[in-house]
Amino acid sequence: MPLDPALRAKILASVEAGFAEQIAFTQEMIRFGSLRGQEHACQDFVFRALRDRGLTMDRFGMDRAAIAAHPGGAPFSDEHSDAPIVVGIHHPREEVGRSLILQAHVDVVPTGPEKFWTHRPFDPVIEGDWLYGRGGADMKAGHAANLFCLDALRRIGLQPAATVYVQSVVEEESTGNGALMTHLRGYKADAVLIPEPEEEMLVRANTGVLWFQIEVRGVPMHVREMGAGANAIDAAYRVITALRGLEEEINAEKVGREHFENEAHPINLNIGKIEGGDWASSVPCWCKIDCRIGLYPGVSAESLARRIEDCVRGFARQDKFLANNPPQIDFNGFYSEGYVLEPGSEAEAVLGRAHEGSTGKPLKSFMTAGYLDTRVYALYDKIPALCYGPITENIHAFDERVSLASLKRITGTMALFVAEWCGVESIEG
């Protein structure tokens, strides 16, 4: 049932009243350079922030065996984070509404060369409407909004009339094992909302993502004897070319896939990192490439992994150098399926009203071609999984930034959503 307009106005005013504090909190989060494996201090900060708000706290690590046994679990490489997952639990006095998970991740991607940045990457500078900083847009702004949409209710003496789990995870940028671990821990609710930077739109469909590393090795040689040796960097490039062929083949398979067939290029293969060789005057004997490719919902990570292996091995067999030096393929991260949010859920309807209430515009939805933790809740909890968040620019790039006006709007949406989805009760009985 739609919120009473007076309550709606009161909630939005409360979001407004808390917004300066929310910005400061977001800035504090950005100052933690919570790169992969370095999220400990940031997660402890989140733990204190949730506990100080009176939530019941749970903190736990990865259950490697359980993750390895799960079809949505990603392999553990040496770089895998061992930072804890933090969950703050709100129980109402009376459980009358629908329960909710509010989730966000604290891990951020590398900054790249600092010289590309206008400000230092972890310095949360505000210029006009933009708040800068690595991880601010993706997704500490949304992370803080999870807390501050509840704060907005509390400020006016209200709290959700249903259980709410505030989950703070890691490994969203590399494996998705953090979100999976909350599922394996047994948490479940009637819906989940993850405020990723989604341009104030709702994610309708989302590709899965697979990570893999390919290493080419071969006999190194002095460059004067190049005929005898073989250049591993050149060979890696030939492998990339073969993979680009597979990418095109998979993109051609968009035909007949709703949410995908009208996209120009729904499946992206990214060669994200390369390293090879040791010396300009030595023929390189090794080259490693780090790759990422998307997959359509309904396609299992396993089946795409086999297809990639077949592609690389098939190409290598007919390549003079690679036939003797078969490339190593290591699936070293994301191993996840995509998902579709089927239209028509009550959760979506509530979010639509909340969005319109906060922004004055109807909620749009779209397909996004990057990994989202929402897949865990959609695929394995089978609950409405809503991914919706602020307008941003340059995520995974230099000068990453989030619009503060948008952040306030989506925080308003979230507060209205919680109030309607969970219902509200007064804090004091």
Add this chain to the structure above:
Amino acid sequence: MPLDPALRAKILASVEAGFAEQIAFTQEMIRFGSLRGQEHACQDFVFRALRDRGLTMDRFGMDRAAIAAHPGGAPFSDEHSDAPIVVGIHHPREEVGRSLILQAHVDVVPTGPEKFWTHRPFDPVIEGDWLYGRGGADMKAGHAANLFCLDALRRIGLQPAATVYVQSVVEEESTGNGALMTHLRGYKADAVLIPEPEEEMLVRANTGVLWFQIEVRGVPMHVREMGAGANAIDAAYRVITALRGLEEEINAEKVGREHFENEAHPINLNIGKIEGGDWASSVPCWCKIDCRIGLYPGVSAESLARRIEDCVRGFARQDKFLANNPPQIDFNGFYSEGYVLEPGSEAEAVLGRAHEGSTGKPLKSFMTAGYLDTRVYALYDKIPALCYGPITENIHAFDERVSLASLKRITGTMALFVAEWCGVESIEG
């Protein structure tokens, strides 16, 4: 005048008598992991070894201004070594023969991944006739031979009857500035011999070498927005393809060039090292490649450098992404011309006799397509510059090794060469 056969036999027997000690000395040299910039301890070891043999010592650093002003000087990058150059000077009692420079370098190229090696790279293991180790073949075996050919004379009471400079340099594997510095210091002689690993042959012609680094930079992006960003790794490969075109063009110009036109592929472009990107799921915003290319004798480094710049810039102008992100080209090492050892010199004749005396076979000559310090003496001192040394395998590769039987033979050649070229006098007058 050819050596007296009895003296020749006596000298070769003396080389034989000292050979166990020579191997041990060579092994001691290999144990120094004298990578670029890390040659200090090794050069001090060489200093002591020369001083203990009664040579007058000179030790000096690079005169950066003088090198920068010289057409054969290579640019100084941050990686440039600041280890000293060491020269041991022998003066005879009576200067009656022809003077000589015996030169060698102590710097070695990187090992590459240790897992490729059968033994640890700086562990000088002997198996059968092979002495293993990074830098053993290239060129500590020859370096030690410079000392031990003089020791062989001393052991039978003789010393060169002319000035001999024993030069131990650095930066041979990256710039050639060490050899150039000995020239700029003012050392000069009637001939030079450098015992690089040359398969018991004499280098007749040698390519120059140019090093350059190309950096491609562009706007980094989240992979889901790949259309908006541009992949710097992909762009770097397009640049490589353009450079391969230039390589073929230059190889086609072998026609009419003596020593080169019968070679299948005299000019090699090597992409020796590549690095780019930070994260599999971020579109890479930077990629650097380290390249090395040869050049024909008579072609100036400057002119090839301009040609490379023109090639890269011309290609970039018509490439959608690169036109807006012109690659940076940095000439960061070798900037050297090739040379030809004109046949008919007296020095070559003496070396030919010495070689035949030690090995029983006539001396062959050949073209080699890698940088040699001999170019400094050939081009700027304009003296006969002899590059001749032992049989080896896998230089700049894993399991680099030198044949001990060959090392003994070429040490014999060198001792005979010194005796005939410089003449000999008894140590005690």
